[in-house]
Amino acid sequence: MEFEFRDNVILFERELSDLDKFVIKFVEILDKNKINYVLVSGYVAILFGRSRETEDVDVIVENLPFEKFGLLWESLEKEFECLNTSSSKEAYYGFLLEKTAVRFAYCGQFIPNMEIKFPKKEFESETLKNRLIVKGKGYSLNISNLEKQIAFKLFLGSEKDLEDARHLWNIFKENLDKSLIVEKAKELNVAEDIISLVLE
């Protein structure tokens, strides 16, 4: 695997999957609408080679006023549809402001879908601020800081999450600060035996 870490940028080329193309198309619309976002969770591991599928891609977007969300909705509805509701007002006031995610898929499809939410907890706001940028030919993706991503996966704790954490750790261990992962995991009350099992 070839990649290059430069501060907060990872230069990385790969043969794009249909899932990657779906994500890129969606985040290009976020970028056009000047919306700060960060991709989190399983997709980050899959982007860097994890051998599993996913039905949804989690993305945290900055808190938006309704006017800006309405413009995003208009841009999205040419190719995507919201799976929760056909009303932008309900999506915003009934879901996003209530700290519930809304999902967007290609029109007429259900999977894959982008699960977007506003930051609920401080660590989600931090993730949005301290993101990394993955750059390749024709794409640029904001992903979560990898130490935090691994710590968060340890916190989520399902076998799938722990395997994602192990995968990211295996791929990036030469570029990451293990003590920072441990510190973040401890902040999230992850048990010591889980931390040492996955980061051994």
Place this chain on the structure above:
Amino acid sequence: MKYSKEELEEYKSENFKERLKFIDSYANWLKKTPNKEWSKQQNKLLSR
């Protein structure tokens, strides 16, 4: 009960450790394989 709780927990734990070993060996393969090659193989899995 045919199996004790401890036996079943141990079975699950061993199974998970096996999975982690597979993830390690796969990551080792990824690290020495060009992006073009591994991503092509991964795409076959993702496009099934």
